[in-house]
Amino acid sequence: MSREQKLSEIIADHAGREGPLIPILHDVQEEFGCVDEEAEQAIAAALNLTRAEVHGVVSFYHDFKPKADPRPVVQICRAESCKSRGVEALIGDAEQAAGARVKLHTVYCLGLCSSGPNARVGDKLHARLDSAALVKLIENA
Amino acid sequence: MTIVRISDDALARACGADELAAAFAKQGHEVQRVSSWGMHWLEPLVEIDGKGFGPVTVADIDAILDGSSDKAIGTIAEHPFIASQQRLTFARAGKTRPLNLEDYEATGGWAGLKRARRIGSDAIIEEVLASGLRGRGGAGFPAGIKWKTVAGAAADQKYIVCNADEGDSATFADRMVMEGDPFQLIEGMAIAGEAVGASKGYVYIRSEYPDAIAKMQAAARISAQIVAPFVVEIRVGAGAYVCGEETSLLNSLEGKRGEVRAKPPLPALKGLFGKPTVVNNVLTLTAIPHILTEGGAAAYAALGMGRSKGTMPIQLAGNIRHGGLYETAFGITLGELVNDIGGGTASGRPVKAVQVGGPLGAYLHPDQFDIPFDYEAYAAIDALIGHAGLTVFDDTADLRSMARFAMEFCAVESCGKCTPCRIGSTRGVELIDRISAGGRVLAGVETAPQMHNMPKQGRTQDEEIQLLEDLCDTMKFGSLCALGGFTPYPVMSALKHWPEDFRK
Numbered sequence: 240m241s242r243e244q245k246l247s248e249i250i251a252d253h254a255g256r257e258g259p260l261i262p263i264l265h266d267v268q269e270e271f272g273c274v275d276e277e278a279e280q281a282i283a284a285a286l287n288l289t290r291a292e293v294h295g296v297v298s299f300y301h302d303f304k305p306k307a308d309p310r311p312v313v314q315i316c317r318a319e320s321c322k323s324r325g326v327e328a329l330i331g332d333a334e335q336a337a338g339a340r341v342k343l344h345t346v347y348c349l350g351l352c353s354s355g356p357n358a359r360v361g362d363k364l365h366a367r368l369d370s371a372a373l374v375k376l377i378e379n380a
Numbered sequence: 381m382t383i384v385r386i387s388d389d390a391l392a393r394a395c396g397a398d399e400l401a402a403a404f405a406k407q408g409h410e411v412q413r414v415s416s417w418g419m420h421w422l423e424p425l426v427e428i429d430g431k432g433f434g435p436v437t438v439a440d441i442d443a444i445l446d447g448s449s450d451k452a453i454g455t456i457a458e459h460p461f462i463a464s465q466q467r468l469t470f471a472r473a474g475k476t477r478p479l480n481l482e483d484y485e486a487t488g489g490w491a492g493l494k495r496a497r498r499i500g501s502d503a504i505i506e507e508v509l510a511s512g513l514r515g516r517g518g519a520g521f522p523a524g525i526k527w528k529t530v531a532g533a534a535a536d537q538k539y540i541v542c543n544a545d546e547g548d549s550a551t552f553a554d555r556m557v558m559e560g561d562p563f564q565l566i567e568g569m570a571i572a573g574e575a576v577g578a579s580k581g582y583v584y585i586r587s588e589y590p591d592a593i594a595k596m597q598a599a600a601r602i603s604a605q606i607v608a609p610f611v612v613e614i615r616v617g618a619g620a621y622v623c624g625e626e627t628s629l630l631n632s633l634e635g636k637r638g639e640v641r642a643k644p645p646l647p648a649l650k651g652l653f654g655k656p657t658v659v660n661n662v663l664t665l666t667a668i669p670h671i672l673t674e675g676g677a678a679a680y681a682a683l684g685m686g687r688s689k690g691t692m693p694i695q696l697a698g699n700i701r702h703g704g705l706y707e708t709a710f711g712i713t714l715g716e717l718v719n720d721i722g723g724g725t726a727s728g729r730p731v732k733a734v735q736v737g738g739p740l741g742a743y744l745h746p747d748q749f750d751i752p753f754d755y756e757a758y759a760a761i762d763a764l765i766g767h768a769g770l771t772v773f774d775d776t777a778d779l780r781s782m783a784r785f786a787m788e789f790c791a792v793e794s795c796g797k798c799t800p801c802r803i804g805s806t807r808g809v810e811l812i813d814r815i816s817a818g819g820r821v822l823a824g825v826e827t828a829p830q831m832h833n834m835p836k837q838g839r840t841q842d843e844e845i846q847l848l849e850d851l852c853d854t855m856k857f858g859s860l861c862a863l864g865g866f867t868p869y870p871v872m873s874a875l876k877h878w879p880e881d882f883r884k
Contacts, residue, residue: 257634257653258633258635258653260636261615261616261618261633261635262615264618265616296636296637299637299638300617300619300638301618301620316549318549318739318789319549319550319698319735319738319739319771319782319785320550320698320771321549322782323698323699323772323773323774324699324726347547347549347621347739347789347793348547348549348588349588350390350391350552350555350588351390351391351552352550352551352552352695352697352771353420353421353552353695353698353700353703354391354394354395354421354703355698357394359588364391364393364394364591365394366391366394366395367395
């Protein structure tokens with residue numbers, strides 16, 4: 240299936256929903272790894288919005304990326320609770336382990352605040368990380 | 381064959397509950413995946429015939445089964461952490477399978493909804509008012525008054541919106557409800573719908589909660605027939621903290637940028653798509669089924685103190701030995717929570733500070749540990765309960781860097797609509813950096829002889845601190861919503877109680 244077909248299929252899936260834009264953007268991001276200009280144009284045309292309006296929404300939310308990044312992503316929580324449990328001391332080792340191969344992404348809170356430091360890879364969560372465990376997680380990402 | 385109960389809560393899974401469950405199943409035992417008891421330091425917790433073992437790894441299995449395990453904690457329900465709680469919202473925690481309708485009905489599920497349908501809109505609102513229930517999202521607005529406003533508004537369509545955008549660090553009660561007792565939330569929403577005349581409900585869940593999203597989607601599907609004609613739909617956020625603010629959340633649901641709306645008009649009158657809308661937090665809505673049972677409202681109002689009625693699911697987090705979910709009536713002191721129940725810090729070092737209420741909450745000093753958990757008592761000392769999350773810090777914490785982080789966080793997450801928040805937060809980071817550097821020195825073009833109007837000296841550290849106080853004042857009173865308005869709480873409280881961290 241071509242890219243355009245897939246795109247219009249995603250848009251059609253959400254036809255008739257109230258406030259369909261965010262659900263569409265989630266599906267597009269999931270499918271293509273990004274919401275690029277072409278996607279913005281197609282979505283804008285289908286929802287009777289301007290591309291500027293769609294772009295405004297895409298650029299507002301941290302989850303939507305303008306360009307696909309093929310690298311695996313490891314999300315590390317660096318909010319207060321994980322800080323109080325020492326996440327900042329792990330960042331140096333983590334960055335070294337990640338190098339250019341893995342993208343480290345800071346998030347603010349994964350909701351496991353009593354057992355940090357925490358990280359997320361895909362939909363799998365990891366708690367009680369120490370330096371060795373985090374490095375292993377990054378190496379296996 | 382033994383029946384083994386292991387939680388499928390996200391925290392238990394992150395600590396290895398899935399691998400453990402698979403290992404028990406492989407040995408031929410029946411594994412039931414239940415909700416979490418909320419004793420997070422013991423996860424993954426294994427329950428066999430009411431007796432608990434934790435934290436368990438695969439290597440402990442043989443010892444558990446032959447009765448020689450040193451991880452035994454005795455009868456779970458009698459554990460002091462559980463036995464000393466007053467659980468209403470979390471009454472089912474640890475006891476039921478989250479997506480099992482039989483378990484839910486057997487523990488009193490849908491009784492509140494059935495009774496609500498029998499007594500009708502006016503009586504429902506009367507009972508919610510009588511219970512004294514206040515919004516659990518942070519603002520503490522009486523839920524019954526909000527409902528009454530929506531019920532009284534004339535419109536062809538009304539909505540119930542559940543705010544499950546639990547972005548505050550140290551909070552996980554919403555997540556635990558959605559993952560552990562999702563039908564209770566759906567029941568609460570259906571009762572709200574019945575009360576105000578809304579036929580459609582949205583649950584807006586943050587995208588950082590994959591487990592909660594999956595559970596709520598399944599629960600909405602399974603319970604569709606029971607709550608019909610009320611319809612519940614799950615929507616997923618997209619990584620914007622500010623969408624936890626109710627008007628920003630409504631914009632996001634409508635497919636717009638999550639910018640805050642000016643109030644008035646109140647969402648209760650012009651909310652989602654301009655229609656009257658109840659926006660309530662997960663914990664507010666999950667308190668409802670209990671309140672709507674026979675005599676529930678009076679029982680709820682009998683708990684708590686002052687104008688803070690009922691129970692609050694308090695979340696013990698950060699550097700704390702016994703972290704987890706502790707639901708109790710309002711009035712308990714901070715010291716009891718941190719030292720007696722939480723067991724002090726996990727690191728074993730002295731407690732330096734406790735941040736109450738997430739990233740926008742004040743840092744409290746151990747000198748303030750006698751303060752009772754109560755909306756008004758906290759407001760009186762320039763602090764807030766917020767979503768009742770506690771982050772404990774030991775004496776290695778540097779409060780200046782935490783104050784800087786509060787400003788930095790506000791700068792990253794600001795929606796950009798109002799100036800004090802958008803610009804003030806960035807200026808705040810710069811100011812704290814200059815305080816760290818000991819003050820402001822004139823440099824570059826500022827020192828040129830042509831700059832007649834420049835002050836002749838830079839600013840001292842004290843003058844910079846004064847400026848930070850002014851900035852906080854501007855943000856507190858000039859911001860459109862709680863993000864910019866409450867960021868000064870952690871900053872000012874850090875400055876007030878730990879001035880030595882700023883002046884070193």
